[in-house]
Amino acid sequence: MDDAVVALTAESVAKSYSRRRPPALSGLDLTIPKGSITALVGPNGAGKSTLMKAWMGFERPSRGRVTVAGVDPFRSRQAAIARVGYIPQSTALYRALSVDDHVELVRTFRPAMDMGLARRRLDDLGIPLTAPAAHLSIGQQAQVSLALVLASRAEILLLDEPLAALDPLARREFLYVLVDGVRSAGATAVLTSHVVTDVEQACDRLVILGAGRKLLDEDVATSMATHRIAAGALPSDAPGTVIASFLGLGEILTLVDVQPDAGDHPALRRATFEELMLGYLAAGRTGLAQRLAGGKGLS
Ligand SMILES: Nc1ncnc2c1ncn2[C@@H]1O[C@H](COP(=O)(O)OP(=O)(O)OP(=O)(O)O)[C@@H](O)[C@H]1O
Ligand SMILES: [Mg+2]
The missing domain is CATH 3.40.50.300 (P-loop containing nucleotide triphosphate hydrolases)
Known part of the structure; x- marks a missing residue:
């Protein structure tokens, strides 16, 4: 830049x-x-x-x-x-x-x-x-x-x-x-x-x-467009990179980072801003940060 x-x-x-x-x-x-x-x-x-x-x-x-x-x-x-x-x-x-x-x-x-x-x-x-x-x-x-x-x-x-x-x-x-x-x-x-x-x-x-x-560094609008939530078990054919799972209201939610042009998947819905943050906070706290460090979007 x-x-x-x-x-x-x-x-x-x-x-x-x-x-x-x-x-x-x-x-x-x-x-x-x-x-x-x-x-x-x-x-x-x-x-x-x-x-x-x-x-x-x-x-x-x-x-x-x-x-x-x-x-x-x-x-x-x-x-x-x-x-x-x-x-x-x-x-x-x-x-x-x-x-x-x-x-x-x-x-x-x-x-x-x-x-x-x-x-x-x-x-x-x-x-x-x-x-x-x-x-x-x-x-x-x-x-x-x-x-x-x-x-x-x-x-x-x-x-x-x-x-x-x-x-x-x-x-x-x-x-x-x-x-x-x-x-x-x-x-x-x-x-x-x-x-x-x-x-x-x-x-x-x-x-x-x-x-x-x-763990993340982007425009809020981009983040909102590229993250999805799976409630319960994550299907094996779900696209994207798993960020972390965290406790939702009575169920386990998993935050997934997908490509901007990823199509809809029946098990995934758009993440709310709160879910986006909770997913990354969970990733940061559980030590997943180090495990993911070699992966997509992390440094
Ligand atoms: N003056 C200091 N001496 C020793 N260790 C420190 C000092 N300041 C911060 N740390 C350690 O560095 C790490 C990062 O602390 P930092 O205060 O930057 O975190 P933070 O993200 O601002 O946390 P919080 O959300 O609690 O404010 C912590 O493990 C903390 O214990
Ligand atoms: Mg601080």
């Missing part, structure tokens, strides 16, 4: 935190196109946060390299940080600082920040600018982080579980603002989430990690 249309890359990235534990990332290759909103999903421990931290320059890959807007965040830290807005998985506000102190603080390292936008959003949400961060609920703290990152005018947003602490209405509203903001600014966003409906509403690309490997 041409550099002009690429926002983030990972090239053969491996990351080991400890010799005694399996690596967090194992030879990951990934290209995130500019202007996309990508869901980065996978079971707990799959390596999602590690990848985000590598893009931020917080965790150095043991092998391979990452780039952010064409820049290596370990060689050109300032240039990389200037382009990226990041929300870590556990929200990190300074307890003693007020909400407005945070607005001022972000402005010091991101001069293009729209402070008015940040303050208006917080006001709309009923979050007092004078309150110390320590006096806010967990969801309100998450809202402050989101307001800051959206107003920061960063060209790339890395949002690690940004919605986990939000109530359902706040989640929906935030996703609307995120999609609208990213699209109108021509920005790029990657968000991790375990909530299927969030991902389905907001994202146009889907990257699924399992045990530090890439």
